[in-house]
Structures are given as structure tokens and as C-alpha cells.
Amino acid sequence: MKIGVVTFPGSLDDGDAARAARIAGAETVRLWHADPDLHGVDAVVLPGGFSYGDYLRCGAIARFAPVMDSIKAAAGAGLPVLGICNGFQILCEAHLLPGALTRNQHLHFRNRDQWLRFTSVEGVWTGDYSEGQEILIPVKNGEGCYVADDKTLDELEANGQIVARYHNGNPNGSMRDIAAIRNEAGNVLGIMPHPEHAVEDLTGPSLDGLGFFTSVIKHIAGVKA
Amino acid sequence: MARVVVDVMLKPEILDPQGQAVANALPRLGVSDVASVRIGRRVEIEFEGEADLERAREIADKLLANPVIEDFQIKVEEA
Numbered sequence: 563m564k565i566g567v568v569t570f571p572g573s574l575d576d577g578d579a580a581r582a583a584r585i586a587g588a589e590t591v592r593l594w595h596a597d598p599d600l601h602g603v604d605a606v607v608l609p610g611g612f613s614y615g616d617y618l619r620c621g622a623i624a625r626f627a628p629v630m631d632s633i634k635a636a637a638g639a640g641l642p643v644l645g646i647c648n649g650f651q652i653l654c655e656a657h658l659l660p661g662a663l664t665r666n667q668h669l670h671f672r673n674r675d676q677w678l679r680f681t682s683v684e685g686v687w688t689g690d691y692s693e694g695q696e697i698l699i700p701v702k703n704g705e706g707c708y709v710a711d712d713k714t715l716d717e718l719e720a721n722g723q724i725v726a727r728y729h730n731g732n733p734n735g736s737m738r739d740i741a742a743i744r745n746e747a748g749n750v751l752g753i754m755p756h757p758e759h760a761v762e763d764l765t766g767p768s769l770d771g772l773g774f775f776t777s778v779i780k781h782i783a784g785v786k787a
Numbered sequence: 788m789a790r791v792v793v794d795v796m797l798k799p800e801i802l803d804p805q806g807q808a809v810a811n812a813l814p815r816l817g818v819s820d821v822a823s824v825r826i827g828r829r830v831e832i833e834f835e836g837e838a839d840l841e842r843a844r845e846i847a848d849k850l851l852a853n854p855v856i857e858d859f860q861i862k863v864e865e866a
Binding site (some may be wrong): 735 | 856
């Protein structure tokens with residue numbers, strides 16, 4: 563069971579994402595942005611940070627990294643992909659998820675523990691959660707305001723692709739309080755807050771983030787069985 | 788050398804909090820007759836030979852602008 567974590571120039575949370583995957587029980591493989599080889603991983607995490615310095619737009623340049631061509635192709639064939647924060651921005655720029663992440667409406671960087679409520683737990687990254695469940699994990703972003711046109715938002719809602727919404731306060735002005743969405747097939751998930759920072763008592767506000775990693779591990783085990 | 792200028796702007800329906808912040812600062816300059824401010828990005832592309840508008844359009848569409856939230860305009864700048 564191998565979970566790959568990509569490091570782009572400017573990634574910050576790749577270490578924590580790999581650590582979370584390891585705590586959840588997976589072997590972790592560090593993937594490099596310039597290497598198109600996915601090294602046989604069963605799932606990929608695109609971590610948070612500021613890939614390529616957030617130049618142009620967040621995620622706009624990372625999208626053209628050699629590793630992203632492989633990830634796009636593999637995601638189309640069902641490879642589980644989780645994009646956290648900057649990873650979510652990259653997934654939107656790469657058109658693996660609809661919409662875009664824009665500057666927080668109040669222009670302030672928000673860094674706090676944030677409640678989310680799951681609105682749909684179908685898909686490979688959320689099987690260990692239940693619909694309506696509330697979790698507390700850190701959020702930290704300057705460009706986390708999810709934007710899409712009404713038609714796209716309606717479709718996301720109708721298809722159950724809105725995975726989680728902000729609860730007890732929207733930290734960035736995201737449309738319809740969207741914190742996490744998934745693709746139609748359910749293997750690609752983008753989330754703005756940071757589940758990988760909530761997997762240990764010592765450093766996190768909860769252990770609520772671990773479920774994303776245990777969910778995908780169970781999913782992969784099921785597929786392989 | 789030929790220069791092509793690409794102007795990238797947020798679509799009108801997308802909120803521009805930066806522009807709003809600038810607009811809100813204008814009264815402190817004594818300016819009170821500005822209805823709104825929108826902030827975009829100007830990109831200058833220098834081609835080695837002739838200006839290639841088609842190529843510039845492709846660059847703008849695939850990289851410089853995100854069509855989900857932004858529009859762009861392209862023009863050749865005369866030397």
C-alpha cells in the first residue's frame with residue numbers, strides 16, 4: 563500500500579502529508595515534480611504550500627510539471643488523488659476539478675482551527691466519515707475562496723460532489739461555504755483546510771484528519787482484494 | 788523583436804476584493820468620485836521575430852489567464 567506525496571518547488575506540507583499517510587498505515591513514497599514516474603503508488607497527495615511561489619496564479623505553473631501529466635492520466639483511470647490547499651488549487655488549474663480558488667474575500671490570510679461538516683461521503687477519500695459529521699482541522703490560506711458559476715455549483719450539489727462545507731463561520735468567502743469537492747468518479751478530492759495537520763494529539767486540534775488517509779487505504783485494500 | 792501585450796482581467800461577475808480595497812482607500816486621497824476599481828494583470832511577451840498573435844492567444848488561454856475566472860485581451864504593441 564503506497565501513497566505518493568508530490569514535492570513541487572515551494573511545497574510546504576509534503577512532510578506532514580507523508581507523515582499522516584504513514585500514521586494511517588501506508589508506506590509513503592516521495593514524488594518529485596520534475597519526474598513523471600509515479601513509482602507504482604496506489605494513491606497521490608498534492609500537498610499544501612506555495613508551489614512555484616504562487617507566481618501568476620496559485621497552482622497555475624505546477625499544473626505543467628512533468629509529474630502532473632502522469633497524475634492527470636492516472637486520475638482519469640481511477641487513481642485516488644487528494645489535493646490539500648495548494649494541491650486543491652493545482653487540481654482546479656489542471657481541470658481535474660471544476661471551479662477556481664481566488665483571493666480570500668476579506669484579503670486576510672486566515673490561519674485557525676476550522677469546523678467542517680460533511681455533506682457527502684461517497685468517494686474513495688471519505689469512506690471512514692459519515693454524512694453530517696463535523697470535524698475540526700486547521701485552515702490556513704490566502705487564496706481559498708472557491709468560485710464557480712451557478713450552473714457548476716448546482717451540478718456539484720445535485721451530484722453530491724460537495725464533500726464538506728465550512729461550519730461555524732466561512733474563513734474565506736467560499737461560494738456556498740464549500741470547503742471540499744470531489745470529481746464525479748469520486749477518486750479526486752480537493753480540500754482547502756488541512757487534514758494532514760490533524761492526525762496527532764501533540765500538534766493537531768483533533769485527530770479528525772486521519773480519516774481521509776485511512777479511507778483511501780481501505781479503498782485500495784478493497785480494490786486489491 | 789515584436790511585443791504582444793496581454794491584459795488579463797477578472798470576469799465582471801467575479802468579486803475583486805483587491806480592487807475594492809483600493810477603491811475604499813481613495814477617499815483618504817480626497818478622491819470621492821470613483822465608482823469602482825478593478826485590478827488585472829498586464830503581460831508583455833517579446834517574440835524573437837514577427838509577433839505571433841495566434842501563439843500569444845494560446846499562451847494566454849492555457850497559462851496567463853484562467854478562463855474560469857478571467858478574461859483576456861491581446862494586442863500587438865507597435866515599436
